Amino acid sequence: MRVLAALSGGVDSAVAAARAVDAGHDVVGVHMALSRTRDQFRTGSRGCCSIEDAGDARRAADVLGIPYYVWDLSEQFEQTVVADFLSEYEAGRTPNPCVRCNEHIKFAALLDKAVALGFDAVCTGHYARIVVRDDGTRELHRALDAAKDQSYVLAVMGPERLARSMFPLGDVPSKEVTRAEAAARGLSVSAKPDSYDICFVADGDTQGFLRARLGSQPGDIVDSDGEVVGEHDGAYAYTVGQRRGLALGRPAADGKPRYVLSIEPVNNRVVVGSADELLVDVVAADRAVWFGTPSADLECSVQVRAHGVPVAARARVAGDSVEVTLADGLRGVAPGQSLVLFDGTRVLGQATVTSSRRAAVAAS
Amino acid sequence: MPVTVYLDHAATTPMLPGAVRALTDEMTRTGNPSSLHGSGRAARRVVEESRESLAAALGARPSDVLWTSGGTEADNLAVKGLFWARRREDPTRRRILVSAVEHHAVLDPAFWMAEHTGAELVLLPVDSDGVLDVDALRDELDRHGEQAALLSVMWANNEVGALQPLDEVVSLARRYGVPVHADAVQAVGQVPVDFAASGLDAMTVSGHKVGGPGGTGALLARRGLDLMPVQHGGGQERGVRSGTLDAALLVSFAAAVDEAVAARPVVAPRIAALRDELVAGVLAAVPDAQLRGPVDTARRLPFNAHFTFPGCEGDSLLYLLDSAGIEASTGSACQAGVPRPSHVLLAMGVDEHDARGALRFSLGHTSSADDVAALVATLPAVVDRARAAGLAGVR
Structure with a gap:
């Protein structure tokens, strides 16, 4: 060849x-x-x-x-x-x-x-x-x-x-x-x-690169109740799951570290909360690419970041969208990340994360 | 792999048998030409005979010849040495005039001087054939001739083969007392080159482009021309260019120039005829290919053909030809390995997109009709494929 x-x-x-x-x-x-x-x-x-x-x-x-x-x-x-x-x-x-x-x-x-x-x-x-x-x-x-x-x-x-x-x-x-x-x-x-x-x-220096290319866009850092707990220079510089570099003025009420829960570009806010609040067990993704035709409902393991640990999951496939329910919760699943589905060592397909949630919360 | 068809003689050309013989014979002897003893004297004799031979072949006097390590060093010495010497004599002379199509060995030192020594760089425009715009030069000299430190215009362009109007350049420059340097690296062996008759003050020649060894060159500098040394040391070459001379390299270099110049009246017309066949063949095989440089073959180097192929990337063409055993060149230098549109083509007004599809075929003393036939037979499929690949890159 x-x-x-x-x-x-x-x-x-x-x-x-x-x-x-x-x-x-x-x-x-x-x-x-x-x-x-x-x-x-x-x-x-x-x-x-x-x-x-x-x-x-x-x-x-x-x-x-x-x-x-x-x-x-x-x-x-x-x-x-x-x-x-x-x-x-x-x-x-x-x-x-x-x-x-x-x-x-x-x-x-x-x-x-x-x-x-x-x-x-x-x-x-x-x-x-x-x-x-x-x-x-x-x-x-x-x-x-x-x-x-x-x-x-x-x-x-x-x-x-x-x-x-x-x-x-x-x-x-x-x-x-x-x-x-x-x-x-x-x-x-x-x-x-x-x-x-x-x-x-x-x-x-990813943050420096983003600031140089996207400019300064100051806004608020809020907790999950909407209370302002700090300021940022551009919501784009934060990643879901991030703990370091938040520079929050005062400690959280429970004294535990806070993490970025989500980024809201529309109102330029970064939402922070506890590690518990980061935990999700349902991940939705679209723009799916499959190796072979997937069954509509399949048992698999999934991975959401390059060096992440695979987690057992059940996936429901509809068109080029997929929703996976995780056997164990994951922290720090961010929209935009690649969700890759495996059957053992075999790659079934991949899709781009659109949202994630905790099934228990959704049910309540 | 099929038999190699070598169409890149302008990059370097096979050594002439006489030059190989001269080199290997002399390499068996020891002696530093600067030494006073017998071995040194013998080596010096070889160096000086080579100097006389080179001068004779190029219409120069032996004392005009400054040996260098190649064309690039000679060009650097000319640009820097002339500028510094002229400015020392008259501090208001700070303008360096060079054609926009010079080789990088002239352009880059000129840019460097502008950046580091307060020189003012003037890039002289060329026409769509790559020939210097003499009116623009006249205009520049009329307005700023008193401030010009030097003028450098190549004898013939290495990419598109355009011969430059040096007679007019020299006579214009003389009026304002501006020394003129010409890079004649591509011209020697292809067109008559007579340093004295040209009226030039300095001229660059190179060994390996005419069948001599690599690492050899010379700046012919008219006696009395004030030239500031660039390389200091043992004071060889009138104190202008220090460094131990290598008798074996120089005798081989001189032998190559002598043979190339002597053979030129026979070789050049033969190669020019092959080149005309090549141009006709390429244009017939790829009708939308565009010949760059003067169409009138009397106004271009006899060994040179240069085309742009619309819709193709030069590096795709190179790869496909190479894998078919045909070796050519885009004709222009890479930047960090990345092919860039040629500054020569851009100066000629070719747009960046078209300039990317450039390919230079340069013939030489070993070229044959078979080489041309192989190229013409291979080219249509290569161009089709390169065109498809060029489109594949655009999403």
Whole structure:
């Protein structure tokens, strides 16, 4: 197969590309340039977007003996991932830009261009497994190494994109094994640190980035009874479940810590309350993407954030909406987050959280 | 992988056999040309004979030749050295005049000087063929000629091949006592280059573009031209360009220039005919391709062809050609690996969208009719596919 290996400049994508070469594929390395502004290129701490990272990617391609290109997808990235990031926060929701990047860039703009140029598949260094059934059906599964599993951020791609994807690292037992393999292959990125920050937010300062792009919008912080307990400089800078950085003037009556319960963009309010009030057991989501046709009523486990623990749930599916009832309550479920449904290790589908509640409260 | 078809001679061209021989022969000998003993004397003799040979091939005097590490260093020395020397003599001369289509080796030092040393940068416009607008130069000199420190206009453009009107440039600049530098890196071996006859004050040449070794170049600087040193050290090259000279590299460089210049009357017409075939073939195979640079082949480099392909990304074209064994170039530099629309095309008035679909095919001494035929046969499918991919990127 003709395989396009997306090379971020990190160790995972380099080893993934190497494995694709070993498998006998005709591999070409492509590094995505996602920003045009020089200072962002120059900040080397974010793992994929600096000149150094592009150089590391090229060096890896040279070691593997494959051609290497840089594709400028910065315009599409700004118009989809960054724009979505801003508008979601502005609307009081909590976006996951890595999910949006997989949805709009890696397995869309990059994949479409690759297919148009004659490639059969895109290979990335994501930790997830593709299982091909006897009937040819392809399934997306969690990685062997649960600590590195990235199936949560990949679920958004849906079955057609999965058919043109390749994740050679899905069965790696641990990141250390990937690093050892990189070192053995002479890839100089073998000891490069992992990246965690959002790639387009310099210094990891998300609040500063949002303030710079969205401006100051002062408003009230209120408790669940509507009483004003503090002030904020922009409701968009808060996330459901957030505890730190609230800077409330006086302690709560019960003396317990308070958390962000919800963000109300319409009246520019941030609502805070106790940890108990954060607990939900019913989550509604829409824009569902399914691998195969789901039954209308299914037992599954769900995950609402990238490094979250899966929770047993029962899901009711209607059109592209889904409502899940959790066996145990979850804290900090925010609108905008991705809800991913699993059957064991298999990804059933994903949807975007619209609301959540506590069934007991709703019933009363 | 099919046989490689190399159509990127303007990037670098295979070394000429004579240059390889001269290099390898001399590499077996030891001697620093600055040393006084026998080995040093022998090396110096080789360096000076090379200097005489290079000068003779290019219509210069041996004392005009300043060896450098390549074209970029020679361009930097010309821009910075001329500016500083002129300003020392007359502090009001602060304007650096360069054409908007110069190579980055001239443009970037000029921008740097403006940013760091108080120079005023004047980018001279070009017409839609990429040829300097002489009226604009005349106007600039009429108004600010007394403040001009230097003028740099390339002999021929490296992307679109446009030959520049250096005769007019030199005669205009003379009236105002403005020294003129020309980057002639692409011109040597393709068109007649005679430094003395040109009236230029300084001229850049490079080794690897004419079949010599990489890491070699020279600035021809008219004797008496005031040039501030940029690289200080052991005082080699009139004290203007310090650094130990490498006899083997220089004898090979001189041999290549000598051979390229001597062969030019035969080689250039042969390659020009191939290039004309290439242009006709490409336009027939891809009717909406647009030839950039002068259509009149007498006004462009004989080894150069440059097109834009509407709706295509240059890097898609490059990839598809490369995977078919055909090596070409977009002709312009990348920024951090990201292909950017060429400043040359933008200066010619090509819009950014069209400029993205640029591809340069440059021929050289090893080019054959088979190369052209392979390109013409491959191109239509490549362009179709690149066009589809270009649309795929737009959502």
